[in-house]
Each structure stands twice: as structure tokens, then as C-alpha cells.
Amino acid sequence: xxxTGFTHETEKARVVYFNDxxxxxxxxxxxxxxxxxxxxxxFSIEAILPFLTGDFKFSDYKVVSTDDIFVYEIxxxxxxxxxxxxxxxxxxxxxxxxCDISVxxxxxxxxxxxxxxxxxNANVDEHQNVTVAGKTHHPFFITYENRPxxxxxxxxxxxxxxxxxxxxxKFEYNKYSISLYTQKFLETYSFRRT
Numbered sequence: 001x002x003x004t005g006f007t008h009e010t011e012k013a014r015v016v017y018f019n020d021x022x023x024x025x026x027x028x029x030x031x032x033x034x035x036x037x038x039x040x041x042x043f044s045i046e047a048i049l050p051f052l053t054g055d056f057k058f059s060d061y062k063v064v065s066t067d068d069i070f071v072y073e074i075x076x077x078x079x080x081x082x083x084x085x086x087x088x089x090x091x092x093x094x095x096x097x098x099c100d101i102s103v104x105x106x107x108x109x110x111x112x113x114x115x116x117x118x119x120x121n122a123n124v125d126e127h128q129n130v131t132v133a134g135k136t137h138h139p140f141f142i143t144y145e146n147r148p149x150x151x152x153x154x155x156x157x158x159x160x161x162x163x164x165x166x167x168x169x170k171f172e173y174n175k176y177s178i179s180l181y182t183q184k185f186l187e188t189y190s191f192r193r194t
């Protein structure tokens with residue numbers, strides 16, 4: 001649901017008031033300047049009708065800005081990806097070409113990158129609260145080479161970030177003496193030293 005350019009055609013649009021966090025506070029047919037702390041954007045009546053009829057709850061959605069700073073979008077604040085199953089065993093990330101999540105490491109920084117297919121299928125934004133198999137964060141375990149029982153550090157990345165964009169984490173160590181393990185939330189992973 002994208003904001004429109006309407007400003008006075010109240011038959012076709014309504015103004016949505018929200019705070020800095022994007023929480024929807026109210027919907028009105030006219031715009032007032034009473035509270036300078038509130039932001040507002042005009043949306044077509046069709047876009048916000050489910051809020052007016054009670055089918056959508058304000059708390060389940062957020063208003064976020066788009067690439068165009070004058071255009072806002074209403075997105076779900078919580079996403080539950082139920083079709084993924086979680087494997088409880090630790091999984092050693094191999095070096096493979098085609099994968100859902102690719103992890104590269106240059107000796108000082110780990111870079112977690114979702115594939116284009118994962119980004120398209122997940123269709124999430126980093127501002128959303130994404131839950132996969134009941135978890136909001138994806139754990140990765142940095143261990144000594146082929147020694148999952150000796151964890152050096154645990155990296156926990158929110159699913160919203162992991163499934164929408166590249167994430168970088170500082171970690172300096174001898175790049176040839178570690179392995180990367182995880183619980184399998186997605187189908188395929190890859191760990192490559194660069």
C-alpha cells in the first residue's frame with residue numbers, strides 16, 4: 001500500500017498519522033497540524049479500507065519510507081514464515097556454489113548474503129518482525145576447524161535482515177582455522193573464505 005499525492009480529495013483518500021517508529025496511530029479524512037511530533041501521509045481509501053472496517057489492526061502494520069523520500073508504504077510489521085522447518089542438529093556449512101544463504105569471510109569480517117531467490121520468495125523488509133520456526137534470530141556458530149564442540153563465538157542475525165539484505169559482522173581470527181555451523185532453518189548454506 002503506497003501513499004498517494006492526494007491532499008484535498010477526501011472522497012478518494014485518507015491521511016494516516018504515525019510516529020517516528022512507523023507505528024500507525026490514527027486515520028483521518030482531514031490533515032491537522034496539532035502535533036508536530038506526528039508524521040502523516042495520504043493513502044487511497046482502497047488501501048486503508050481494511051483498517052477502517054476492522055479487518056486489519058494498526059499494531060500489525062507499520063508505515064515505512066520507500067526509496068522516494070516523499071512516498072511511504074504500509075507493510076506488515078510481523079511476518080511468520082511457517083513453511084520452513086528447523087533441524088535441531090548442528091550443520092557444518094560447506095563451500096557450495098548455489099545456496100540460499102552465502103557466508104564469505106576475509107579474515108576480519110563475515111558477510112551473510114541471501115540469494116536473489118530467497119529475497120524474492122521471503123518478500124520481507126528489515127523493519128518487519130520476521131519469525132521462522134518460532135525464532136526471530138538465526139544463530140551461526142564460529143568454531144575451531146571441524147570442532148563443533150569448541151565454540152569461539154555465536155553470531156545471531158535477525159531473520160528480517162538475513163532474508164532481505166546483506167549483513168556484515170566483524171570477526172578477526174586466522175581464517176583457515178575455523179568452521180561455521182548453524183541450525184538449518186533454510187535449505188542450503190555456503191561458507192567461503194576469500
